[in-house]
Amino acid sequence: MPITIGTRDLIAILPIAVVSLFGLYLLLQSVFAPRMNRIIIPYLGIVGVVLALVSNFVLIGMDTTAFEGMVRVDRLTVVLNFVFLITAALSLLMTISYHEQERVEFLEFTPLVLFSTAGMMLMGSAESLMTLFLGLETMSIALYVMAGFRRTNRHSLEAALKYFLLGAFATGFLLYGMALTYGMVGSTNLTQIANYFAQNALDVKLVALIGLGLIIIGFGFKVALVPFHMWTPDVYQGSPMPVTAFMAVGAKAAGFAAILRVISLSAFSISFHWTEVMWVLAVLTMTVGNIIALVQDNIKRMLAYSSIAHAGYILVGIVASNDMTVPSVAFYLIVYLFMNLGAFAVATMVAGQNERRVKIQYYHGLGRTQPLLALAMAIFMFSLAGFPPTAGFIGKFYIFSAALQSGYVWLVIIGVINSLISVYYYLNVVVAMYMHQPVDDKKLPGVLPGVGVVILLAVLGIFYLGIFPGTMLSVLR
C-alpha cells in the first residue's frame, strides 16, 4: 500500500516537527560547535520551543486526522501542545539558571528536553495506539536519561535506574493491554476502537476489558496513581530540579492526555465498566498522596507526594466521564503547570549548589531574607492547596463540579476533605517562611534571571486563571 504524505499531514505535526528538528540540530551543535557556543544551547532550545508555540497557532480550529489516521488534530491536541511547550520553555529557563548555579553545562540536556516534549505532543495527538506508544517511549527514554544527569550523585543515579526499571515494567503492561485490545478490535485506530466499544457496549468480551485494565495500569505508572506510585518520591528527589519539574508537569500531563484519548474518549461507551475502578484509584491516590505528604520534611518529596495527590484530583474528572471531563482535566493540567513549575523554580533557588538545601527547615525565615521569593512560594502553596482567588481553586472547583454533575457526591466529598488535609502541609511551608527565624545566616544569592522569569510567569498565570478563568474555560468547552 503506497503511503502518500501531503502538506496537510505535515501541518498536522508542525509543532512536533519543529521541536524534533531543533532537537537534532542542537545535538549536532553541541558535538561540533566550539566550547563558547555551548552556553547558548539552552537559549536556542527555547527559541525552538517558541517557534513550535507559534506554529501551534496554525492548528487552532482544525479537527482532522492525518497520516492515514495515525495522528489527530483537534482542540484537545492544540491545548495539550500548548501545555507541553510552555512546560518545556519554562523548564529550559530553569535549566539555564540551574547551570549557572551548579557551574556545569549539561550539553545534551536541551536536546533531550526537546525530544521528550516531541514525544509528549505525539501522545497528545495520538489517534492510534501505535502513535501513542511511539510518543510514550520517545518521552520516557529521554526522561530516563535526564533523571540520571547528576551522574556523580548517588540519588540521581538511583532515580534514573528506578525510573527506568519501573517504567519498562509498566510499558510491558501497557503493551500487553494494547495487544489484547488490538486482538479484539482488529485495529489500533482509536476511532475504530471507540466504534467497537459502542457497538458491543452491552456485551464486551472479557479480553477487551482485560486489555483496557492493563492499559490503565500502564498509564497509572506514568501519572503515578496509587498503588503504582512507588517510584515517584525517589525519582523526584534524585533527579535534578529542572528535570523533576519537567517530569512532574510534562510527563504527568502526557499520561493524562493518553488516558483522556484512550479511556475517556475511546472507551466512553463502556464507561460503566471502568468508572468504578477509576473511582477507587482516585480515592486511593488522593488520600495516600496527601497523608504521606503530611510527614515529609524534604520539599522535593513533599512536592512528589503532592503531585500524586493532584493526579488523584485529576482522576476525579476522569471518573465523571461526561462532557465536562475533557475541559476540566485540560484546565487542571494548565493550572497545575503554573503552580508546580513555580514551586519547583523557587525550590531550585533555595536549594542552591548541589541541591543541599531541600529540607523544609531551610525555608525558615525566607519571608525576611528573600521577601519576593517567599511571597511567590506562598502564592504557589496557596494555589496548590486550592485557595481562591488563585487558579488552583478554580481548577479543583471545575473538576469537582464535573464529578458532581455525574452524581458522584461522595467522591467529591472525599475530594474536598483531601484538599483540606493538603492545606496542612502546604501551609507548613508558609509557616516556615513567615513564622520562623532563619536557621543559618547563609545569605541566599539573588534570584537568577531564568528562574525569575519562570516565577513571574507562573504567578501571573495563577492569578489570571484564578480571577478571570472565563476566557480559558470557554476556549476549552
Next chain:
Amino acid sequence: MEMASLLNYTTFLPLLGAVILLMIPRTEEVLIKSWAFFVTLATFLLSLPLFYYFDGSQSGMQFETIKSWIPSIGASYHVGLDGISILLYVLTTFIMPLAILSSWTAIQSRVKEYMLAMLILETGMLGVFISLDLLLFYIFWETMLIPMYLLIGVWGGPRRIYAAVKFVLYTMVGSVLMLVAILYLYFLHHNFTGTYTFDLLKINAIDIPFGLQFWLFLAFALAFAIKVPMFPFHTWLPDAHVEAPTAGSVILAGILLKMGTYGFLRFNLPLFPEASVYFAPLFLVLAVIGILYGAWISMVQRDVKKLVAYSSVSHLGFVMLGLFAFTVQSMQGGLIQMINHGLSTGALFLAVGMIYERRHTREISEFGGITRVMPVFATLFLIVCLSSLGLPGTNGFVGEFLILVGSFQTVPTFAVLATVGIIFAAVYLLWMFRRVMFGPLTRDENKKLVDLNGREIATLLPIILFIFWIGFYPKTFLNKTEATIARLAETMNTAKAELQQEKSSPYFKYFVWKSDDR
C-alpha cells in the same frame, strides 16, 4: 455618583490602597501606617452615603451590580446590599480604621506586610457581605482566611502558629462541605430550570424539596456554625483570639464571627426555610448552651483576653437564639446584637490591648487598682464593660432585649434560660473589672502606668459614641433592617406551615433519610 458603582469602589478601595502601599519603601513606617489609616478612613467615609441612602422600607436588594464574570459556567459578579448586610458592611468599614490606629505602636516588625494584610482583609470582608453570587461569595469567604491566618501567625503571641493553623483548618472543614453544597445547588438549579447559574437570587427562587434541604442545610450550617462559633465548634476561638495581635482580635470578634451569623441569615434561612424550621430546636439548644457555657467559662478565666474571647461564645449564642426564634423582633435583635457585639467586644479587645501594651501581661492577678493611675482608661473601660453586659441605655440592652422579647413569643423556655445568661455576663465582667481596676494598687509596676494618650482615646471614643447612639436611639439602625427582616420572618412562617404539612405525611422519615440516593 451612582450608588451601585459607589458600592464597588468602596469595596475595592482597600485593595487598591494595598497595591499602592506595595510601592512605599518598607523603611518609611510612619508613611505606611498613615497611608493604611487614610485608606481605611476613606473607605469608611465612602460607605456613609451607602448607609444614608439605603432605603430601609424596601425588602429587596439595593445598589445592585450584575456583570458577567465566568459566562461559560454561569458565574457572575453580582453584588448588592439589603437590610441584612448594610449594617455589617458599615460596621466593617467603621472597625478597620480603629483597628489600624490600635496597631500604631503595637506592631513593631514587618509593618508593611501587616498593613498589606489588613487592607486585603478589608476588601475580602466587604466582598463577603455584598456577594450575591455563590461562587463569588465563596471566593471572598476563603480569600479572607489567608490575611487573617498571616495576622495571627506572624504577629501573634507565643503559640501563634498553632492558633493560626487551627483557625484555618477549622474554618476550612466547614467551608469545603459548603462548596460541595454550593455545587449541588448549582446543578439542582439546572435540573429545575435548564440554566446554569450561581446567582443567589435565582437559586433562591427554586423550591427545593425538603429531603434535599435537609442535607444542604447541614452542609452550609456546619461552615457557619464553626465561624460563629456555636457551642461544640468553638474551640478554635479562644486560641485564635488569645494569640492574635489586638487588631486581629478586634477584627476577628468584630467582623469575622459575624460572617457566621450573617451566613445563616443570608443563606440557610432563605434557601432552606423548611430545614431551618426543622433544625431550629437543635440550634436553639446549642445557642442556649453557648450562652451559659460561654459565660461560665469566662468566669473562671485568669487571662483577661481569654475571658473576653469566651464571652463572645456567650454573646453569639444570643444572636443565634434570636435568629432561630423566627420572629421579626428576635431576628432584628439578632442583627443589631451582631453590631453590638462587634462594637462592645471590639472595644473590650482594644482596651485589653492597651493595658497589655503597657504591662505585657494579661493575667488578672497582675493588676488591681488601675483606676488610680489610669482614670480615663477606667471610665472608658467601664462604659464598654457595661455595654457588653447589656446595661439599659447602652447598645447591649437593646439587642438582648429585642432578642428575648421576640423569642419569648415562640420559644419561651429558651428565652427564660437565656435570661440567666445575662446575669452571668454581669458576674464575669464586673468581677473582672473589680479585680483589675479597683482595690489597692499593690504592684510596683502598676504604679508607673501612664494613662491613655490621644490616639488611644480616639480609638475608643467613636465606639462609645455608637454604644450610646444604639442604646438611646436604635431606630436609626433598626429602620434599615425592618423590611428585609419582615419578609424573612414571613418566609419562615410559611415554611413552618409547610413543614407541618409535610410532617403529617407517613413517608416523611423515609423521605429525609433516603433523599441522598442519587
